[in-house]
Amino acid sequence: MTARLWNRKTRAALLILPLALFIGIFFVWPLGIMVKQSVLDDAVLHLLPRTTEAIAGWDRTAPPTEAMQAALIADLRAADDEKAVGDMVRRLNSAQSGYRTLMTKTLSAVAKPETGPLLTDVDKRWAQPAFWIAIADALEPMTDRYLLAAVDLERNKAGEIAGLPDGASANRTIFIRTFWIAAVVTFFCVLIGYPYALLTAASTGITRTILLTAVLLPLWTSLLVRTAAWFILLQEQGLINGFLLSMGAISSPLPLIFNRTGVVIAMTHVLLPLMVLPIYSVLLTIPTNLMPAATSLGAHPLRAFLHVLLPLSLRGVISGALLVFMTAVGYYITPALVGGAGDQMISSVIAFYSTQTANWSMASALGIVLLVITLILYVVYVQLSGRTSVNGRM
């Protein structure tokens, strides 16, 4: 490599560097932290180093030794980060119910210098091995419990993976619901979008301009504005119900909002352009005289469509469908605004854990499941549409 070529490459690298750093820190790192958070389980280990040592030789059935109790007292006395203590208590309570009250009592007791060396004096429950087993089990720095819980699984006492008891969690139901809603929305997008794209590609002049503008305008309009608009249309005193009532088609308002119907209608509207545009761009590459050629060879128009146009445009339909499905799976705003409680998708569960309960481990685990699903869909999409670099067409 000559000096000048080297210079050019160095200059290019320097130009890319700021964004590479930026994306590394604010995009890749957060995703990395999420992965770590979802398998990390050091809330207890972190605060109880002495107990960890003392409990190492314990056989999990004998009564807790005096050394263990003294170590725990020392650890609790040393713990001064209130949030960390809270995390620890929450972690222990999730493994053994009753821990919250026990810890509250114990913590106030160890605050007094005279407490010790035996915790059994503070509360009888410290004599039960179950409470110590909870601590012992929580000392592994890594865990798969959040990832398992994200899909409603857990490890039973024997350490085998098993389903959560019925009613304990609804994650799996919500994932299935998410896929179902996304699939229904994708279906309607294909149903409307494919003929729409065909029509657009077949039309000329002002008609084509109108059809294209009608797709592009919503794409350019704020998602919130569009959702608000559907709100106005779908609500009980909204335009659609008003219209149907005045026509006498119905006698009482249809429930169109805060239910599945509303979510599907609004999401179909929002995502339809993502279906139409890929199909349209594929259709444009198909020579316009193919269909006439096929029919002139004696094919019935329907057969000509099935054997000529459909196979050629299928690539566009599949990329459009993948794009719509992939986007729909991660949707949050629209279901949150026009859906009911039974229409919330996985994103809202993630948001709940993250913003309401600050249970980042659970939020991360669910987020990773969603991320992996999305990335798989994206890889398939890229393979199909052959779009691998930013230097391709948009």
Add this chain to the structure above:
Amino acid sequence: MVDYHIRLDGVTKTFGALRVVDNLRLDIVRGEFLSLLGPSGSGKTTILMMLAGFQDATEGTIYVDGHMINDIPSHRRNMGVVFQSYALFPHMTVAQNVAFPLKMRGVGRAEIDARVNRALDMVQLAALSERRPAQLSGGQQQRVALARALVFEPGVVLMDEPLGALDKQLREQMQLDIRELHGRLGLTIVFVTHDQSEALTMSDRIAVFNKGLIEQIDTPRMIYDHPATRFVAEFIGETNLMEGEIAGREGGEALIRLDSGGMLRVRDRAEFDAGRRVLATVRPEKVELSEAPAAINSIPVAVTDSIYQGDHLRVQLQGPGQRLVARRDRRAAEWTPGAKINATFAPEDCWVIVP
């Protein structure tokens, strides 16, 4: 000692396994008009790109005024470049385009204006200085490109098929204009073309390229009359080729026994020994036709076609075992196809090369 302006010494360019320019040695004399002529893909543009500094030589050294310039970036080489597609800046006016190199050199406002005006006058475009390139015809764009490449008075101007996109008439006009500018400004010009008549018209010297190698470098006259290789003979103009071997020498002329039978007397080239296989080349316009056989170099032929081409008559002939072409005066008698006649030429009009 000749004053070499530019010297390429063992310059090689490879793209992967492809050797586009192969160990090129070439001296360009100060003030000369040198054409690089060759078929498509022979590496002409690549050589120009290396001279301009847009591409690096894989091996070898380029000297300008005795200084090696391999590592000098393009913008400090001070060479004017005229591209085939002109590469005018679309967002600037004609005047801004021509002013650009002066602005880059920090020339003062007033002087820029004066020099831009002079340059535009030179190419007769002063009236269009406020237009944008998109509003100009191809020939006008070409002249803007020329003005832009000359306005900063570079010592060397590199041109890559600058006339390729123009129609024939305009091209011939521009050929003369550029030649005139060259003479007036005393520039060293390296001119890439694959049009042999253009090269013959404009150049002081022509370097004929084939597959990255120089086949011959010489004046247009020498290239045309004394091609060094079969490739050059065939690439520059049209020629008749006759295979045979040297049979002997006689009175300062060489005797060639043709494979098709018959003997030729040709201008001797001492370097060819008796028995050497050679190609005798005769330009069509040197071929005489007559009904009666000539004393020497007479080849019996049959006329296969006679084509009127405006300024001359082209006569296609079938000789013993090979085709020949003759170019006759347009007023000459037309031979009807099938006529049996004789072709002949003077010994000094036949140039012998190795096959």
Add this chain to the structure above:
Amino acid sequence: MAGKLISAVFGVLAVCFLLLPLVVILPLAFTSSQFLIYPIPSFSLRWFEELFTTPVWRDSIVNSLIIGAGTTILATVLGVLAALGLREKLNFISAPLNTVFLLPMVVPAVVLGVGMQILYAKLGLSSSYAGIIIAHTVIAIPLVIVSVANSLQGMDTRLELAAASLGAGPAATLRHVTLPLAFPGIMTGAVLAFAVSLDEVVLNIFLAGPGQRTLARQMFATLRDSISPAIAAAAFLFIAGTVLLTLLVLLARRRFSGAR
């Protein structure tokens, strides 16, 4: 014939489906009613007044503009630099970076929200303008890169060679030739970045404090509890803004294609 009729009916219905929502919301911005419903009793500007005078709405508009401007600048600068650099093929670097730079468009906003929330807690960026601008920039980057890369790719590379031969160094070539010619693409990228920032809600929910509540976030909250026509007025602003920006881009493009 029947086929033509069916196509026409379908076309009209589909266009209505696509455009009706955008049309119905606009008149409600001028209602005098308390409610976001038709029919409109009489027209008034009270909801615009509400938008510009009540602190929550006014502050949210200001916040949107601050954050949108910050995002536009940051995303455009980073994106343009990188798009320029990505023109050179760098072994083992270009291909993966091309992919990674586009991924923010793909990763669901909630997922990114969770990750950034945890990161921001560590870095102390939670509930800060800088934090929100950075988050918006992350998701705006792909759009900037794609539009700038597209316009750079459409450019004749010989123009840059010509500039070099005329004495322009790399910096001068960039300033006088490359950037002016890529300007329409840069402009498009900048406008898209602004639009993304304006419309972003999910990341705001995860990362913003009350001090950084944007117009979109405020609309989201209002839609959730007290459905007031102020939303329609805000929507009107959004649409008017979009139209304005689109015109701006078209104008810039026109100016530069006229130059071609």
